[in-house]
Amino acid sequence: MANQDYTPVEERSYSRIFFVLSMLLVVATLGAVWDEVFRRRPWKDYQKAFFELEYQKTKQEYEAKRAAVADKQQQLQEELARAKAALEADTTYQQVRRELGEVKARLAEVTQEQRFAKSRLDEAYYWYDKAQEERDAAAIEHWTPRVRQLEAAVKQYDPTLQELTQRRDALQQKLDALTAPVKALEDQLREVTTDLKLIQDRLEGLQLKVGPFRLSRTPEIKQIVIEGVDTTNFGEPLMRIDRCMTCHMGIDRPGFEDAPQPFTTHPDREEIFGKHPLKKFGCSLCHLGQGVALDLEEAHGEVRPIERTPWINEPLLKGEWLQASCRQCHLVPFTIRKYAPLLFQGYRMFRRWGCVGCHVAEGVAAEPLDQVERVGPNLTRVASKVNAPWLVRWIQNPRAYLPATRMPNYHFSPAEAEAVAAYLLDASTPFDMLPLPPGGDAENGKAIFESIGCLGCHAINGKGGTFGPDLGQVGSKVNAQWLFNWIKDPRRYDPHTKMPRLPLTDAQIRDVVAYLASLGTPSEDPA
Structure with missing residues (x-):
């Protein structure tokens, strides 16, 4: 027996199912639209905020300007109204204006009549020229007096026109x-x-007024394309895209120096952008980060904090770290020390402490060796200068002799220090020295030393300058003959030295040598 409750498929209702699915589709569509338009476009909120900020700042500027000129404007308007009223009441003005109008009207009439006469003359010229071209004697005879008559008619207006013009x-x-x-x-x-009118025009251009409503501008992605900066692995040029100004809309706009981020004007905008135009250099070339990104964390390179792949996730340089990117172009940062003081200080320290002697640095090691600032003295002829025992002790512990020296302690053993000293003495080239004169008065030498300005550069027992080496124990370091030759002519030993040649006689130099040789105890051979 057939089932009486069975309903054929054709008669079943699926309206509820279709309704539920339709609602799910509507919800999914609205969610997708919301996600696409709002959640994935946070930069739109920044632009809307900037549009409002710009409008309010411009409005404040307009109100301030209007208040500043209100009194002067009202005064001039009142004076202008009085002047116009007085002018309208002046009979002479009314008479002159009326006469001028009549003369202009008459001048226009005469000018028009002369134009008509010229047009008739042009017609006569046409028929006369046509008769000449066709060699029609009868026509020539007919049009010749007509042309002359019309020429006279045109000229008769000239005196009247001249009079009316005057x-x-x-x-x-x-x-x-x-x-x-x-x-x-x-x-x-x-x-x-x-x-005031210019500001008003600018204010009206910032927002569209529709009745009582103000409509803001439509947000849009702003970007610049930088060419010639990046290349592919095959050396092909690669375009670089920067969209930072989509959010940083005030970066190249004056007047937003005190605005909150991301709307602040770039510091030193005129000077920096004057030499680094935004359309040519962009932002990420100096600041790093992801210029193509439009999300805050992605643009600032904070999505994958562990990964540091160039051009993929380079974090934004902040604070003093930003100065590091200047060396991409400015290898020697002398010209940018105002904007990169820390970079300049590091550059000077790198040179001053002799790092270039061991470490290769672009822009420093590339300089000619004679232009690189030397930290240590020239050791080419060291054997003629220092005592061997002192040299061993110096190599083993430099600060035992001179606590403020820049030379590091390499912690050599006594045997290693002797080996280095032996190498230096063996590699030293001879220095043709003048003989040391006999005698020498140490007391007189001290007086000369203190009177000619030696203490301006050299210190002795804590007294004096620090530009030159400390001479408090120089007697334990150098031999008297070298010291005599050095004082007599410093550049004969070292052409690049900064020590000047002193105006002293040989006898005076011998006295100074006697004084300096008494400072410190000559070192004994460590062996």
């Missing part, structure tokens, strides 16, 4: 003299309100 110019000069005070006030009023 009368018009004379009346116009009188009228200009009468209206000069009014025009002067109008010019002053225009000058006072010009800036």
